[in-house]
Amino acid sequence: MRHWTVRRIAALLLAATALASLPRAALALDPAEKEEIGAFVREYLIANPEIMLEVQQALKTKQEADQKQASAAAIDENSQAIFHSVHDVTLGNPKGDVTIVEFYDYNCGYCKRALSDMDQVIKSDPDVRFVLKELPILGPDSLDAHKVSAAFRLIAPEKYGDFHRQLLGNEERATEASAIAVATGLGVSEAEIRAKMETDPHDEAVSEAYSLANALGVSGTPSYVIGDEAVFGAVGVDALKAKVANIRACGKSTC
Known part of the structure; x- marks a missing residue:
């Protein structure tokens, strides 16, 4: 042989x-x-x-390419819901020339660390539009905190940026109680929150976020959509800025 x-x-x-x-x-x-x-x-x-390592790397490369292609198709198909949903909140410049969409969970440790990435991007680039898309996937507490968050946004949308930063920046686990505490600290009473949660439960927002996450292949938070690409994980401020620069340079997240 x-x-x-x-x-x-x-x-x-x-x-x-x-x-x-x-x-x-x-x-x-x-x-x-x-x-x-x-x-x-x-x-x-x-x-x-060593050939097995080469095969493993080739498989990983192929899977990443397939995922990127599938995500790009999903972004194109769902662009309205991704970039302009009525359920989401926009920070930064609402008329910015580049949009970053972030899927997050208030109990995601990586999301908490990535909060400063969002703020640095917004502070350093006045032409970035930053869309917040809640994806409560880390248990009942996350879903309960989201319901309070959704009610607060409907009552005091002008204060939502402060609410978001305080709740996500809190080291303690986000719950209904902690979310209400943040809301009341910003001048919205618990009675107002509970009344709004009752009359407008905002279930459509969660259903839409889950549906988009499935279409994009999002399985964890934070995840982003920037231009034609879904970006998974807390990639850091430099990577976000680089993709924004690429979109301006060539119309794609990767030139």
Whole structure:
């Protein structure tokens, strides 16, 4: 099973290519050929195990490319809901030339650390439009905090940026109680919050966010949509700024 085997395999592959137009049964290898090829492949992989790392990397690269292509298609198909949903809040410049959409959960530790990334982008670039899209996926507390958040936005939209920063910036776990505490600290009473939660539960916002997350392949927070790309994870302020610059330079997040 040395050079002769390699030639033998090459011959079999060439034969398979030549017979591609024949019925499937004509391409079947006999048991001896299958055993011979299997033994050769096993021997070669044992002698060259680094090939498995190359295969793993190639698979990862392909999966990332497939994911990026699927995300781009989903962004195009759902652009209105992603960038201009009536349920979302916009910070920064509402007429900015580049939009960053962030999916977040108030109990996501990475989202808490990424809060400063958003503020740095907004502070350093007056032409960025930053859209906040709540995705409560970390249990009942997150969903309860979202319901308070949604009610607060409807009552005092001009104060929502402060609410968002205080609740997300709090090191303690976000709950209904902690969200109400933030709301009352900003001048909206608990009675107002509870009344609004009762009359306008905002279920459509959560359903839309979940649907978009599924379409985009978002499985965790924070995740972003910038131009034609879904960006997963807390990538940092420099990466966000670079993608904004790319969109201005070439119309895509990656030039």
